[in-house]
Amino acid sequence: MEQFYSKVISLKNIADDYYLLDFRWNTDSIPRPGQFLTIRTTELTSPLLRRPFALSAYNGETHMASIIFQKVGNGTAILAQLQEGDILDILGPLGNSFSDYRISENGNITNHVVVAGGIGTGPMLYLADELKKTGKKPLLIIGSRTKSLVPFTVLNKEIETIICTDDGSFGFKGNVVDYLKSRSELIKKSVIYCCGPEPMLKGCHFFSVDVGSKCYVSLEQMMACGIGACMGCTCETEGKKKYTRVCKDGPVFESSEVKWT
Ligand SMILES: Cc1cc2nc3c(=O)[nH]c(=O)nc-3n(C[C@H](O)[C@H](O)[C@H](O)COP(=O)(O)OP(=O)(O)OC[C@H]3O[C@@H](n4cnc5c(N)ncnc54)[C@H](O)[C@@H]3O)c2cc1C
Ligand code: FES
Secondary structure (H helix, E strand, C coil): CEEEEEEEEEEEEEECCEEEEEEECCCCCCCCCCCEEEEECCCCCCCCCCEEEEEEEEECCCCEEEEEEECCCHHHHHHCCCCCCCEEEEEEEECCCHHHHHHHHCCCCCEEEEEEEHHHHHHHHHHHHHHHHCCCCCEEEEEECCHHHCCHHHCCCCCEEEEEECCCCCCEECCHHHHHHHCHHHHCCEEEEEECCHHHHHHHHHHHHHHCCEEEEECCCCCCCCCCCCCCCEEEECCCCCEEEHHHHCCEEEHHHECCC
């Protein structure tokens, strides 16, 4: 983890209130899918805290990296105004990654189901790309409320992708868990990776229990320091250790470790 400054290469509006921010990755620590960075959005006192975002892409040859963010409040509204050449104050890469689990435990599994919802889409695009580069055939499932929130332009055409919309305006009508259930025969032989709103993660976890698949989730908590120092991001876990820090021990966890409420 390092603090560094980086120039904005480009900022594009890719769906309703969703932006793709490309910038130079000016540090030697290579970010992996699931890891995040924090950005100081202003030199003024408000917003005071750095804002956390997961990496949505990284290119080791060009040292370019990207995040996809949704404009939801003050900090992200400032980011949405950035111009090419503006300087970003970044801390990263932070947290663990999906790769930590995949490499150590899932070497023999052939089906990789990557599930994304809303602001969880960025890291899952990165994970699906990484799986593809290592010779796997990931199935990417993206859930959205409606078609105008789907970031079509950043999807990799070489990756099999299913879009689910709650209102049926595009693709499968229903949420991602409905889709998983509709293909449970295939998915029970898979490992499932998810990032998105908590009800989606919970649904994926209980689906994985029903079909006997492994499931990994990337959790999102309000964060203050983002580096494990303040205990502001704890979540309840099963087992001996009752609480864990999402920023330092996660954000990626095996779904059975999480106490779902
Ligand atoms: C590990 C991690 C990865 C994330 N990755 C992404 C991503 O790839 N793309 C994306 O769009 N968003 C991501 N988020 C959420 C993003 O950090 C918040 O949307 C952002 O901080 C909101 O800032 P704001 O000032 O615009 O909003 P605010 O006006 O401060 O708040 C709006 C809402 O944003 C959330 N929020 C605010 N501050 C934080 C904070 N410090 N930590 C967590 N949530 C906060 C709260 O739910 C709040 O209700 C991630 C969060 C975490 C913890
Ligand atoms: S945000 Fe401070 S410990 Fe996680």
